[in-house]
Amino acid sequence: MGMVEINFDGLVGPSHNYSGLSLGNLAATKNAGKIAYPRAAALQGLAKMRHNMDLGLVQGVLLPLPRPDAAFLDAMATGTGGGADPALTAMAWSASSMWTANAATVSPAPDTADGRCHFSVANLVTMPHRSIEWPDTLAQLRVAFADERHFAVHGPVPATFGDEGAANHMRMGPAHAEPCVEIFVYGRPGGRFPARQNEQASRAIARRHGLAPERALFIEQAPEAIAAGAFHNDVVAVANEHVLFTHEQAFADREGAYAAIRAAVPGAEIIEVPAARVSLADAIGSYLFNAQILTLPDGTMGLVVPGECMENPGVRGWLDEMARGNGPIRHVLPVDVRQSMANGGGPACLRLRVVADPDHVDQRFLMTPEKLESMADIVTRHWPESIAPAEIGTPGLADRVISARNFMLECLNLKELG
Template identity: 45%
Template structure:
């Protein structure tokens, strides 16, 4: 059955700030305490969504979380009015308040793992929100993420929504940032590629020393079972622990794939030659790899530029497009390599550069911002059409951002009760624009 790959980008929330919460994410730590610009961040993200829509891609909008998260702060013992809760948290535990105010849900690559109906035994699209237990500020996202996904994909005969995995380090799940699907045509049965950083129940596998491995093998295996995947068409691979220790906190910082092509660094995986052989065999030989050598682009340059946190897209005209951040163009080694790649026609036809600096300074590039969902015609019709990008939605959301967002935010501002009111007012209006219903705690 004919199918397309839709991209659902995270809409940056009103509390976008630089709190430096993500240990192991070099950009997040290095920009800690700088002033952020939530308005610019949201507009930059919308511009990317609209540009891909204009290229003929199916593009959707993924709503942000409610922040500051008063519900979680109350669970942690803060009492009184909402204003009292914010004041007390800001005074006694500013780090906790920052964690409960993070706009990190903008990176929807971490929102969930998605398996298309062509791969699932029951013929439905399967969604499992990621538990994100490695970082507290992200571990509080999955309940609202599940409600938003259910509002976006409401037809239970076509879409299966699962609970997140148990909230334990043994089942650390970081969503689609460590998952890729390969296929020839999107509607064909594909090969699902799960990448993990460590094995929780097996002591014979190496692990990073400096930074944490966020995805476990056991979590990836559980997702494959929940999504009713044919095990012969599932490939598991371990990230190279040495590159995790260099700041490659997710696989999508060192590799990206689409259709029958994988674009990766030569140091991406442990036993990389065997990984390529297994993927080629699972794909019946219809598979190719663009492997970037270290002597052309170092791991450090790949992390700084987010070269592999790019979007590898198949355009309606048949071209293969690589969507990259400006940082790639500004890095001589990376830009020289990419220019040569396109000029020589080695699998990528075009480059598209975007200014995503507000996201990049917190450690998230183009691929971090999107969740990929393969949909056939019937599933596309069953999707909540209000979340799909159009000229009118783009205009509406730009006006919404201009109306509700601040253009400067410091970490100290997170305790301001007015920011909470501004955020809730904005999100309440957004749920009406996107026809999501009551997905936020303050609405329930």
């Protein structure tokens, strides 16, 4: 097929729940303690994958990690139910690996010194419940991208420096399959909420991926955006090929950031949403920028947004106006990911972008209509319909969660991830 962009969406795991573990993620903390619906969440995610496939795009999947994490509970000297400390129990049950934008930072082959696609798994050290994910994520990436002629899959940067993966990384250039400029967005500590992406982590990844200096930009996220709940850059900005779609208040030095991008990316087009039209609060509440800009088979671009964008008059008005204009984004494509949104992740959080030849990827991770239907059947039959806070840590639910994941591994012939 040749090199194309593949979106690898995370399948929402059977332990999906609302424990409110993520400080600075306003949706997650707001909905802490509510009943979650893992079955509906996973089916919504699969419908989103089907939506992209129906557009004519290549779609991949990454699977839930083992939960509850018995090794973590054992290391913390608590029982498998975690009764000694409810907070530890919640960490061990977290399904947050579904947000695969945090799985790794990806530098496609056209950008790198050795002509291979490089992955650096994110250490996610800022949030304890996420910091335990990377070993299992790394193992899965090394199966999916095992062909070392085309891929290099690295472990995390040292935990001294926080790294949250592709959620703070953008790539801009003439086309996905051509050399592009990679933009690393970092935060500075000391604000109301943690700045999760460290500048030194970003610079280390750029070096290890073999990016030439002119192919790497390092831009500071606006402190006011982090304080308002934009815990990752992809909550206030998203890029695709030569287009940057961003909120006016996304970057600490707005004019400097735009000048650097325009200098590095010939033909860069910046679509800025003014704060006077869509406030930072509305942008974060609707996840307007936690969207997928997709290059469609006809060469036009579509913006996949959460349905919540259509419910906010100001956001919807801006989107309608943009789609009617002569700009590069011609289609606004709402999807229903309400269960993910209630836990703090929109369409962009649910996917990891990989530019590669699909023939070089382990085919078990690439979606077909038949595979999608089989997965939906497994979810319908085995994912819990609901999880209430009091159920987290109970042996019966643990058995069901483990069994459900095992059925999915069997469905995709990926038992080595068990």
